[in-house]
Amino acid sequence: MAEGNVIELKGVEKTFRDFWMRPVAEAVRWLDLEVARGDVFGLIGPNGSGKSTTIKMILGLIRPTKGTVRLFGLDPRAKAARARLGYLPELSHLHPFLTAEETVLYYAGLSGMRRAAARARMLELLEELKLAHVRRRTVGGFSKGMARRVAIAAALVSSPELLILDEPTSGLDPIGTREVKELIARLAAGGMTVLLTSHQLFDVQDVCNRVAVISEGRRVGGGVVADIVANAQDKRHALEEYFEARLNLGKGEA
Amino acid sequence: MRRFMAIARTAAIETMSQPLSAILFPVAVLAVHLLPAFQYHRFGAAGRLARETGLSSLFVFGLFFAVPAVVRVVGRELETGTAAAALALGVSRSLYFSARLAGTLAVFMLFFVAVAAATALSSFSCIKAATIFTGAGVVRVWGPAIAAGVAGALAPFAVAALLNRFARRRFCLWTCLLTVVLQLPGLALLEDAAPLRVMGSSFCAMAAACVVFVAMAGALATRLKPNGVTACVTAAVTAGFLMPVKFLAPDMRVFWLAEGETSAWRPLAAGAALAALWLLAGCISMERKELA
Numbered sequence: 001m002a003e004g005n006v007i008e009l010k011g012v013e014k015t016f017r018d019f020w021m022r023p024v025a026e027a028v029r030w031l032d033l034e035v036a037r038g039d040v041f042g043l044i045g046p047n048g049s050g051k052s053t054t055i056k057m058i059l060g061l062i063r064p065t066k067g068t069v070r071l072f073g074l075d076p077r078a079k080a081a082r083a084r085l086g087y088l089p090e091l092s093h094l095h096p097f098l099t100a101e102e103t104v105l106y107y108a109g110l111s112g113m114r115r116a117a118a119r120a121r122m123l124e125l126l127e128e129l130k131l132a133h134v135r136r137r138t139v140g141g142f143s144k145g146m147a148r149r150v151a152i153a154a155a156l157v158s159s160p161e162l163l164i165l166d167e168p169t170s171g172l173d174p175i176g177t178r179e180v181k182e183l184i185a186r187l188a189a190g191g192m193t194v195l196l197t198s199h200q201l202f203d204v205q206d207v208c209n210r211v212a213v214i215s216e217g218r219r220v221g222g223g224v225v226a227d228i229v230a231n232a233q234d235k236r237h238a239l240e241e242y243f244e245a246r247l248n249l250g251k252g253e254a
Numbered sequence: 255m256r257r258f259m260a261i262a263r264t265a266a267i268e269t270m271s272q273p274l275s276a277i278l279f280p281v282a283v284l285a286v287h288l289l290p291a292f293q294y295h296r297f298g299a300a301g302r303l304a305r306e307t308g309l310s311s312l313f314v315f316g317l318f319f320a321v322p323a324v325v326r327v328v329g330r331e332l333e334t335g336t337a338a339a340a341l342a343l344g345v346s347r348s349l350y351f352s353a354r355l356a357g358t359l360a361v362f363m364l365f366f367v368a369v370a371a372a373t374a375l376s377s378f379s380c381i382k383a384a385t386i387f388t389g390a391g392v393v394r395v396w397g398p399a400i401a402a403g404v405a406g407a408l409a410p411f412a413v414a415a416l417l418n419r420f421a422r423r424r425f426c427l428w429t430c431l432l433t434v435v436l437q438l439p440g441l442a443l444l445e446d447a448a449p450l451r452v453m454g455s456s457f458c459a460m461a462a463a464c465v466v467f468v469a470m471a472g473a474l475a476t477r478l479k480p481n482g483v484t485a486c487v488t489a490a491v492t493a494g495f496l497m498p499v500k501f502l503a504p505d506m507r508v509f510w511l512a513e514g515e516t517s518a519w520r521p522l523a524a525g526a527a528l529a530a531l532w533l534l535a536g537c538i539s540m541e542r543k544e545l546a
Contacts, residue, residue: 110340151339
């Protein structure tokens with residue numbers, strides 16, 4: 001594993017099989033990926049392209065059929081590797097009967113944080129995410145956007161070195177989206193490595209410094225966002241333009 | 255240990271926050287207090303029918319709330335991705351499964367305490383009534399015991415509602431907790447520990463059988479949908495009553511009929527072994543499961 005890489009995938013493939021072990025779907029095909037320390041890395045692709053499967057392999061929730069996945073140079077299922085990350089799933093299924101503060105404290109407990117430190121961090125995060133006034137309300141009664149912000153607080157509570165965000169702005173209104181983008185930028189400025197997936201290419205262009213385009217389980221493009229923008233005719237829609245071009249190229253190759 | 259406690263505590267809160275638990279806790283206790291009075295009137299067996307009612311309530315109501323609860327706290331978490339968010343943080347899968355199961359079983363043990371206390375009081379009430387009243391044709395109960403029991407079963411709703419209104423406490427959770435707590439003062443009416451001693455071994459054996467079925471449901475919930483889990487547990491309970499089951503499930507004829515101060519050790523040991531077997535099965539299943 002190259003020094004400074006937080007995540008490294010080499011020749012990774014994932015085939016889902018049914019009860020009789022017959023292949024059902026080839027979710028990921030020969031994927032190479034490297035995320036360096038301090039990167040804000042965007043994994044972009046259409047629905048069903050294998051982004052979430054890739055993230056789940058990085059998290060050690062599913063095993064690759066072929067290839068190797070390394071997280072901080074370790075097997076992703078190693079406790080030492082996963083203790084250094086925070087994760088926001090695509091859908092925030094929080095415990096509806098817990099309050100916002102109990103939810104964040106629960107995830108702090110899972111990260112092994114001491115109660116006093118967890119409480120101080122929880123208050124700081126809920127304040128930052130504008131949830132302090134509803135911290136004693138059960139999250140079952142929250143709007144989708146508020147629940148999303150609680151889930152983001154839960155992902156950040158242990159001050160992880162690597163933050164994995166699956167569709168972080170899903171369900172958020174434009175103001176909430178802008179606030180999350182600003183938060184990601186602040187975290188990156190503080191040295192945190194961020195890997196995110198999103199369909200909102202404007203958002204990815206705004207916050208990421210590197211991207212990879214995935215289509216039908218294959219990597220069909222990627223690079224430094226600043227280079228992509230520099231080479232584009234329409235700077236505002238640079239990533240969208242690039243994305244469409246790479247997808248068409250990928251289909252042509254297939 | 256901190257992680258285990260955090261997960262188990264959340265599972266216990268989740269179990270007690272279900273409306274089904276808030277209904278079944280007081281209803282089971284109420285049934286234990288009220289049914290023997292009517293049964294005694296019909297059949298005239300002081301104390302024994304109260305204990306049989308308590309044993310049946312422990313088994314039936316216990317399974318009714320604990321099996322769906324464990325399916326929810328294990329199976330639903332896996333299905334929705336809530337478990338994935340926890341496991342991604344470095345929590346071991348075996349620890350996660352064990353803690354979720356332990357949280358549900360802790361609530362079941364609270365239920366056990368409530369039903370056992372209610373049964374002791376109800377059984378004592380029947381015996382006391384038999385010594386006071388001799389006539390037939392009218393339902394005879396001993397007033398203080400029935401008053402304490404019924405108040406202990408109904409008051410939790412009112413107190414939990416007030417706590418919810420003025421202190422924002424969870425209604426269902428507090429109904430369950432108060433049902434347990436408010437059964438205990440009634441035990442002060444017992445003149446001696448005889449009712450508790452007589453029923454102790456039978457109740458422990460029955461609780462052990464329930465623990466096995468809950469552990470079985472938890473392990474199966476890592477792989478099957480709720481309907482599949484329910485079908486398997488129902489089949490295991492039925493088999494336990496109909497035939498001499500040796501492995502996987504309790505032989506209910508042995509567990510139900512355990513009596514006396516020493517004969518309950520065998521079902522208790524068998525129950526512990528079977529529960530440990532299902533815990534192990536659940537842990538292995540979790541370790542091998544792909545959380546796609």
